[in-house]
Amino acid sequence: MNTLIVHAHPEPQSFCTAMKDLAVATLEGAGHAVQVSDLYAMNWNPVASAADFQARSNPDYLVYALEQREAVKAGVIAADIAAELDKLLWADLLILNFPLFWCSLPAMLKGWIDRVLVSGTCYGGLRFYDRGGLAGKRALLSFSLGGQQHMFEDEDAVHGDWEPMLRPLQRGTLAYVGMQVLPPFAAYHVPYVSPEARGVILDQYRDYLLRLESVAPLRFPSLADFDRGLHPLRPEVPA
Amino acid sequence: MNTLIVHAHPEPQSFCTAMKDLAVATLEGAGHAVQVSDLYAMNWNPVASAADFQARSNPDYLVYALEQREAVKAGVIAADIAAELDKLLWADLLILNFPLFWCSLPAMLKGWIDRVLVSGTCYGGLRFYDRGGLAGKRALLSFSLGGQQHMFEDEDAVHGDWEPMLRPLQRGTLAYVGMQVLPPFAAYHVPYVSPEARGVILDQYRDYLLRLESVAPLRFPSLADFDRGLHPLRPEVPA
Numbered sequence: 001m002n003t004l005i006v007h008a009h010p011e012p013q014s015f016c017t018a019m020k021d022l023a024v025a026t027l028e029g030a031g032h033a034v035q036v037s038d039l040y041a042m043n044w045n046p047v048a049s050a051a052d053f054q055a056r057s058n059p060d061y062l063v064y065a066l067e068q069r070e071a072v073k074a075g076v077i078a079a080d081i082a083a084e085l086d087k088l089l090w091a092d093l094l095i096l097n098f099p100l101f102w103c104s105l106p107a108m109l110k111g112w113i114d115r116v117l118v119s120g121t122c123y124g125g126l127r128f129y130d131r132g133g134l135a136g137k138r139a140l141l142s143f144s145l146g147g148q149q150h151m152f153e154d155e156d157a158v159h160g161d162w163e164p165m166l167r168p169l170q171r172g173t174l175a176y177v178g179m180q181v182l183p184p185f186a187a188y189h190v191p192y193v194s195p196e197a198r199g200v201i202l203d204q205y206r207d208y209l210l211r212l213e214s215v216a217p218l219r220f221p222s223l224a225d226f227d228r229g230l231h232p233l234r235p236e237v238p239a
Numbered sequence: 240m241n242t243l244i245v246h247a248h249p250e251p252q253s254f255c256t257a258m259k260d261l262a263v264a265t266l267e268g269a270g271h272a273v274q275v276s277d278l279y280a281m282n283w284n285p286v287a288s289a290a291d292f293q294a295r296s297n298p299d300y301l302v303y304a305l306e307q308r309e310a311v312k313a314g315v316i317a318a319d320i321a322a323e324l325d326k327l328l329w330a331d332l333l334i335l336n337f338p339l340f341w342c343s344l345p346a347m348l349k350g351w352i353d354r355v356l357v358s359g360t361c362y363g364g365l366r367f368y369d370r371g372g373l374a375g376k377r378a379l380l381s382f383s384l385g386g387q388q389h390m391f392e393d394e395d396a397v398h399g400d401w402e403p404m405l406r407p408l409q410r411g412t413l414a415y416v417g418m419q420v421l422p423p424f425a426a427y428h429v430p431y432v433s434p435e436a437r438g439v440i441l442d443q444y445r446d447y448l449l450r451l452e453s454v455a456p457l458r459f460p461s462l463a464d465f466d467r468g469l470h471p472l473r474p475e476v477p478a
Contacts (some may be wrong), residue, residue, distance in 0.1 A: 011301040062250040097321030107350030164403030172342030
């Protein structure tokens, strides 16, 4: 199994970085190949812009997704994007490893999504969800946060359930491009817990990584349940 | 009413830019003061990092939120953040105006959230939701997208309902810091519709902006319904 870990934390000594290092060691130890994109260390550029295309299909008006599609085909996409796209296509498993910023990705990592999940290769037209361009791959969110587990336990919790809170990421992004999304690994309360408690979290993360291959993915819509206009196909109700 | 529009689109001629321009003209025409942060034009830096602090409370280990809190107090936060924070504190209404990228903000705008909604001023400890630091202000998401309205109409729609899809932004961010969140304005199917249809959308947006003051905000949790450990207070059930 080939794994790409995309990691984005502004503090190299962070617990989140330890999670990334543990994932590398654990997966390599189990005989898998691992590549890491450490976005802060790479000084990754997160801003999608006209500068991402060495030549333009329409130089007068930028439709970003359209230029992505054409530029990948023509081999004129920015070199930093091309390198990340190669790693993504190589990978069987994508791990996004990050501190939860505003219940979402740090901008650094959002910009990896914006720039690397290119139209054409990853999705396009009716190629999304179970017909997405990255079907066959698996993905996993692995993140640290200040909050505690009970704050996200169900819809009565103060921040509600994880499913809606992570929906744009797990459904609108990872499942959208066709990946099977594994249940997320959340490292709770990290800034406030003891070194011993942090060790326990790392042990839990190692255990989870070692049994990933038997973990059932989350469920998302299938395009088989929608017509070509993407209206839901409703079962006929007898009169 | 003072309005801050934070706008982020990589194409200056985009429909999304026309929405921003219309909002400026409409609100100023109605006698309100408007400031605009056009993040691409400003070459805004979206990356939260140690460079955001001219002096550090802990130079050896970066806890970003902690340094925000201390740096604002000490007047040593980066000048670009301080300028945006001034605009935010001046505003009664915040409009985030953007193209929907992956059911969320472009990284450019996510980085405005990450860097400008500083700990201490905007939230901290039990100062969130209706006790958030920006209580009294209102906020509005205004965005363009390729998708159509029926794709987000309810939980049976192909992408489900807007409420969960926008939860990290509307609840996890804007409501979290105490703002009253107005129903979002979505400009659907923009890359595919006629100039006439775009005109209709702009008319609808103008109408919406002119009646904003009478629009009921969305509902989010109140901390009065949770104990100090943030567990839900459940009504006693008689035996």
